[in-house]
Amino acid sequence: MPQIGTVKMRLPSNVAKGDWITVKALIIHPQKLTKDGKPEHVLTHMKGTYQGKTVVECELGGAISVNPMIAFRIQATKSGEVKTTFKDNKGKQYVGTATLNVG
């Protein structure tokens, strides 16, 4: 079992300039709820950046599954780093990065 907060990212290969691509991020997280369904240890935010610029901001609720996968779509302009940052309600921050090769 990988450690909590491990973020795995998947990007398509063979991307041409101007393509819309799907970025998938999978994070190892317990998403724990209390017995009456209140959030105990859950992810609250996800932010996606491309070339240092924020492209998506996501607010997450307790309904997100254990070890969730979250995907969003961006337009590839040039090669660069795609980064996703997750935050949970215990103040922890988890980061995943991947390099997008365009061309």
Place this chain on the structure above:
Amino acid sequence: MTQVDERDLSRRHFMKGVMVGGIALGGGAVLMRSGLAKASPAVDSLFKGRKTQSGAGKVHLKANAIAENGRVVPLTVSADDSLNVKAVYLLIDKNPVPLAAKLNTKGASAYLSTNVRMRETSVVRGIVELADGTLLETSREVKVTIGGCGG
């Protein structure tokens, strides 16, 4: 003679009444059904009474009709690129907290795909908020089976 007439009349009245009532009831049921599809308490409390419009053909919600395992239900909401989308919402009506995820687009496409957990069979809604504040909604029922016995 007069007695028969009266009885006949009353019977006719009765039948008329039943038929009219039946039509009214039927109509009422149809109205209620369409009303239910629009107004959900989950949507109302989130958007404070703002009405959603049907996003049929513009907003797409990808979900299995039957989720075998309520712990991991893959859902995808997407919208046509022609729309100027500000945010994408994913709601599950019967969850304790209906709002599962909200995505603010800042240059990304109006697309959100994730795995959620569902407590029971429920209507799932994908709602897209446009830059001018219009809310477009597409909903679908997802059945959650326990033990694979069907809903």
